Amino acid sequence: MTDWLHKVQYYETDQMQIVHHANYIKWFEESRMHLLDEIDFGYDKMEEAGLLVPVLSVSAEYRSMTRFGETVAISAKIKELTGVKLILSYEITDSETGKLRCTGESKHTFLDAETYRTVSLEKKNKDIYDLFKKMYDAQED
Secondary structure (H helix, E strand, C coil): CCCEEEECCHHHECCCCEECCHHHHHHHHHHHHHHHHHCCCCHHHHHHCCEECCEEEEEEEECCCCECCCEEEEEEEEEEECCCEEEEEEEEEECCCCCEEEEEEEEEECEECCCCCECCHHHHCHHHHHHHHHHHHHHHC
């Protein structure tokens, strides 16, 4: 899987031209979308399949400042996958220097789009589960 690259925009910074902490969470989502697009199964296709994947929690640990004009590389990886739960980990680094800027994770569940009830992805849609499992296994290599 390839990293998601993001060039820091002026509106994402404060008066000192340092990225506001809330933007890192948005970047996690950008990289999550990129990750799903790489397996050709973005949220649009999930929703067409009758699935929702809401965020249950998200956390970030800020390691060093990111400034206006810099480009960051955001890596998203599957940390845990069960039939019901998905946990992703993130690492944001300066694309030029490789310096670590932020780490984090997000926890998700799989819901039936009609009932909003938690479902086992492995049972509801084994093909989709297998896509995630294949991605997860590939990261271990």
